[in-house]
Amino acid sequence: MNSLLCVLWVLLAFAVETAVGRRYEAIFSLGDSHTDTGNGNVVFAEHSLDNPAAALPYGMTFFGHSTGRNSNGRLIIDFIAEDLGLPFVPPFLAYNGSFRQGANFAVAAAFARNASFYSQIPNVGQFALNTSLSVQMQWFDSIKPSLCNSAQAECMGFFHKSLFLMGEFGVNDYSFAVFGMNISEIRLFVPDVIKAISLAAEGIIRQGAKTVVVPGIPPMGCDPPNLAMFPSDDPDDYDARTGCLKDFNDLSVYHNSLLQEAVKNVQKKYPNARVIYADFFTTVMDIIESPDKFGFIRDVLRCCCGGGGKYNFNISAGCGMPGSTVCEDPSAYLFCQSIESNYSSIFSFGDSYTDTGNLAILYGGPASADFLVSKPPYGMTFFGARSPSPPASLATNQSFNQGVNFATGGATALDRTFFVDRGFKAISPFNVSISFQLGWFDAMKPWFCSSLQECQEFFAKALFFVGELGWNDYAVMLLAGTSIDAVRPRVPEIVGRICAATEELIKEGGETVVVSGIAPLGCAPANIALMANQTGGEVEPETGCLKNLNLLSKDHNLQLRRALVRLRATYPGVRVIYADFYAPIRDFSVSPARYGFNGTDGVLSASCGGGGGKNNFDLAALCGMPGVSAGDPSAHVSWDGVHLTEAANHFIADGWLRGPYAHPPILSTPY
Structure with missing residues (x-):
């Protein structure tokens, strides 16, 4: 297990390199337990x-x-996806959603060669399951119809923009064989393993792949199971510098040398593709030779989790089995046990997706005739009437000791003057941008603390949300008739403002800040009804959502995730969590019945509205207006054409708290 933690260094540099000047829309991965995500x-x-x-x-x-x-x-694959601004790559066999952003076919114990080669080996043959590289390639072929139609050009175009990871493969071929052969005999079939890998890489390239990463294998002689199960009485069998078994490491070196040559040959054969060899071996050896340099102080050859002995490995007490123990790591394990009750308060910033009453107060209170959200059927499912928690910052006679919500409907990332100066009309009459919400936060600080140190300590225990800003910025411009191509250049400015606000909260003492992306603009029933003609009307076949609007959301979210990666690097002691608003709604759209929603009508149609038709949205019959009915909110994703039902919000909140829709999940342990 220790080696698995170490090798995260191997491909991080590659991930950073590929993110610069190259935009991948999906990751497809084949491999074994080093890559298997479920x-x-x-x-x-x-x-x-x-x-x-x-x-x-x-x-x-x-x-x-x-x-x-x-x-x-x-x-490693998780870190690469995160660094490239993509969601964790879903496991093919354990995921029922869309694979438009990638799929992971890797399976623990997978071979490069067919499993039948290993099924007769004593003791381990029963574990030689039919999940080899060729089978994973078949799985890849099986999902192609969901990604592109039968036209070769469309598939080629899609895979041009995808990143492919081919492995690691080989470790299981040799690890199984060693129970029935000696190392010299195993070396004889290494070329067959390499051939299987290179043929698979070529097959991927012929289907359109432009970037294929082919990792080598780690030093098998440094692996604690091999050290524990195949000890030698001869000191010369061990590397004096590292304590690793020489024969196993020589096997790894031989495999990697043949693989590098094969990668070069594939590159020559397909000069328009990038075929990249990723070095697993050297990085692990560097860590083993100089553990303190990389933060590994001692016992680098011991498993963190295992059943005792010199290498903390015992096949009868493997990690997770009775008799095994886990290395001490209070910041990672014990803290996780109490994290659910460890936040003393919540501070939230955002727009109408998060507003628990501020905009109603600005409009003059719940009795205001101008504010539809103050009227039934809003709030019908849980409250009967609205009851904000945490309390809205503009509310009176409230205690704010456990947090404040500054989010306000209509809020933007850019300041209101940006839109007013350019003549945009569909802007909130109130200046409620993120900069003003931060001003409200600053004004309330005396409620919580009286000195800089006291404030830093108080906010360190708080959970901060910087929510879904950007939606209104784009909506204001688009509703004014601005084309998507003219709106897109504003994305960096909007993302920059969100990150600047996040950084301000960190400087105030915040140690956990959740920053959410935006929902798919093209899946909101209101946008489908109002903007179909303006945006070209092309819909995504798997969701029915407006394609070009969703591409704008993806662009925003990708740039935001990359910016948050940089922010984490600047403040390594702070948990900056990206909360994915896009993926859950995409999943609802692809598989509505799985989440209890009523097919396409439950996703692309507003629950509360008077428009009828497939979207049930009409500006003349909005939710809250006389005669407008609410339908069954529990069967719908969209409440009023823009905002979400309680049912959808519940799924998303759970995904942010526990995964898979937050990176990392809020209730996971800190870094």
């Missing part, structure tokens, strides 16, 4: 085999629960 759970269950990675302590550090990943937290 497929193993399904495969092992189908064969009635126990999968240790399906239970704690696997997943304890980041997710707070097991995910099927063979690590205490994230894998």
